Amino acid sequence: MYCDGGSRGNPGPSGAGGVIADSSGTVVAEISVYLGVGTNNQAEYCSLLLALERAVELGIKRVCCYMDSLLVVNQVNKRWKINNETLRGLCENVNAVIVNFESFQLTHIFRSSNKHADQLANQAMDSAHIKC
Numbered sequence: 116m117y118c119d120g121g122s123r124g125n126p127g128p129s130g131a132g133g134v135i136a137d138s139s140g141t142v143v144a145e146i147s148v149y150l151g152v153g154t155n156n157q158a159e160y161c162s163l164l165l166a167l168e169r170a171v172e173l174g175i176k177r178v179c180c181y182m183d184s185l186l187v188v189n190q191v192n193k194r195w196k197i198n199n200e201t202l203r204g205l206c207e208n209v210n211a212v213i214v215n216f217e218s219f220q221l222t223h224i225f226r227s228s229n230k231h232a233d234q235l236a237n238q239a240m241d242s243a244h245i246k247c
Contacts, residue, residue: 116180117224118166119232120150120158123240129158132235133166135173144169147235149243159184160205162236163191163221167212176217181224183233188223 116136122129133146146165150158163182170178182188189195190206197203213219226233 116166116170116178117229117232118146118159118162118180118182119229119236120155120160120162120184121233121236121240122153122155122158126152126154126157128240128243129153129155129161130236130239131158131162131165132232132237132239133162133169134231134235135166135170135175144173145235147239147242149239156184156186156199156202157205158236159187160202160209162232163187164205164209164212167209171212171215178216178219180219180221181229182221183224183226183229185223188221191221 117134120129120131129150131146131148131150134142135144136142146169148165150161190197191209197206
C-alpha cells in the first residue's frame, strides 16, 4: 500500500491518494479523495486512514504501507511525540483501524518512490469532490 496526501497552501484545498496492491504488485484499489481545506499533515494522515479502511473492506489481513511523510510514519510508529491535537486524533483513528490487521508495517520512502499515490492525491485536489 502506498499513501500520500497534500494541500495547495497550508492550510488549503487538500486531497488524499492511495494505491493498494497485492503481493505480486497488481493494483487492487486506488483511493483519490478531495478532503476540503486542511493542512498537508492532515491530508497525509487522511490518506493513510482512507487506504487502511479500504483494505479492511477488501478483507486484507497483512499490510505493508509506504509513505513519504516522515512525520506520519514516525508518529504512527510511536517514535515521535504528537503535539497537535488534530493530528493526535487522526493518529488515534489510524491506530483504531490497524487492530483489524494480523500484521501492519509502516515505512518511510522517498517522494520519488511514491508517484502513483501522489498523482491520485493531486487528481483529488483537481476534482474537488468532497468526501471526508
